[in-house]
Every structure is written in C-alpha cells, then in structure tokens.
Amino acid sequence: MKKVLFIMFVFAVGLSACSNTENTKSSDENSQSSTIETTAVEKSKEDIAIDVAERYENMNFDSYNTGIQIDDFERYPDDNIGNKSYFLAKVFQVLETDGENNHYLATVNLSETETKTVLLLVSKNETYKNIIKGDELRVFVHFVEIFNYETTSGSNNQVPAFYIDAYKIEE
Numbered sequence: 069m070k071k072v073l074f075i076m077f078v079f080a081v082g083l084s085a086c087s088n089t090e091n092t093k094s095s096d097e098n099s100q101s102s103t104i105e106t107t108a109v110e111k112s113k114e115d116i117a118i119d120v121a122e123r124y125e126n127m128n129f130d131s132y133n134t135g136i137q138i139d140d141f142e143r144y145p146d147d148n149i150g151n152k153s154y155f156l157a158k159v160f161q162v163l164e165t166d167g168e169n170n171h172y173l174a175t176v177n178l179s180e181t182e183t184k185t186v187l188l189l190v191s192k193n194e195t196y197k198n199i200i201k202g203d204e205l206r207v208f209v210h211f212v213e214i215f216n217y218e219t220t221s222g223s224n225n226q227v228p229a230f231y232i233d234a235y236k237i238e239e
Contacts, residue, residue, distance in 0.1 A: 117196040124234055129154075132208045132233075138176055138184045141211045141228040153230070154208045156238070157186060159201055170195055173227070174205070187215045187229040197237060208234040 132154040141148045157174035165171060172188045188207060190199070199205065209230035216226050 190232040204238040206236045
C-alpha cells in the first residue's frame, strides 16, 4: 500500500516539474492583441494525480477483499450490485468514452487455463495516467451491471462491468 502511495507521489511530483501553461491570444474591443495565460476548464493530469493520491491515502483497501469471485458477479448480478472486489486485469481493447468515463475491455485470469472478459469503467477525472492496450492493471472495483456488447464478428456478448475505484498500472 505504501509503495502504491509512494509511486503516486513520485508521479505527481514528476508531473509538476514538467507542467507548463498554455498561452492563447485574445483581442480587446480596440482590436489590440495581447497574450494572456489561460487555465484549462478540465483538471490537469498533475491535479488529478494529486487528488487521486490523497483519496488513495484514505481508502480502506481491505474492504475490497470480499472473497466474491468474478463468476459470482455474472451469475448473481442483482445480488452483487455495488459489491467490491480486486483483481489483476490486462486491457485488450480501449473503447470510446461516454463523455464522463473511459471504458476498457480486459481479461482476468481465473486460473492457469481460464480467463474472463470484464468491462472496466473509470472516470476521466480519476485517470492520472493514460491506460492503453496491453496495460496490466491492479484494480480495486465495485460491480455495476452486466454489460451487453456486439463483438467485431457480429455476435452478442455479456460481461460483468466494474467501476474502478483505484488502480495501479503494473510495470
């Protein structure tokens, strides 16, 4: 846990050292141009990293050790909405966002021979580092629903969907 917080802190400090401001041009009523500094409406990655690190510091990660198996979320979805879990997932597809959340399809190894596909959702305001195809994530999640989607081959598929409360990209 302390290692994760330390990594988050180092990442936040590194971002602050690399940050810069954006300059834009604006003209006044007399058509005179001047350069002004603007602040982005969206939070910077640095601010997000700091917010996430502070939230992670106060999280009770033990509450995610529920013993609920991935199959249980799929088998008894109504009984498990909001229930927590944690696992290691490997992203194999980055999906379009819905404006608020980023969506990822990932696989979870249930055993040496069995994997399960899951949908992972994370708020754009919680994404301190871009998640890309091939990333392996340690995720602390709560169950949202069974997600229906159409595969590239045209068949329909159902997978358990989880909202990410905390994550760490394994490197």
